[in-house]
Amino acid sequence: MKRLEVKDYYSADIADLEDFSPDDVNNFYFHLEFNINEVSDERSSIFSVVVATPYSLNQRKINVKTSKTKFLVVNQFDWNEIKNKIERITEDCQCDYSNIEVLLDYFNWEYE
16 A cells, blocks of 8 residues: 655645644635655645634635635634644555545645
8 A cells, every 4th residue: 555645734825834833713714735644755745625623615615516726614714633634634544556536535636
């Protein structure tokens, strides 16, 4: 089985993800990108997701189920919890065939 890991995270919307604190922890929306690949491989593929609260999605009138964009919906901002969720999803997507296909259920891919 191919063991995957998230290599790093970045966002064009937020300069420092570790120290970021939104004005309202229950109302935020931002694009997050991260690199994923096998643990032993330095190369990686870029994936992305929009991290948002239900309130912010409702304000924007976004229907997550019909959108082509993938969303990670959280109730409030907690950077460690967001990272943990992405890492758990990545661990759950490890398989013997194309990991990319499995990851596409949750994240947008740079070549999609």
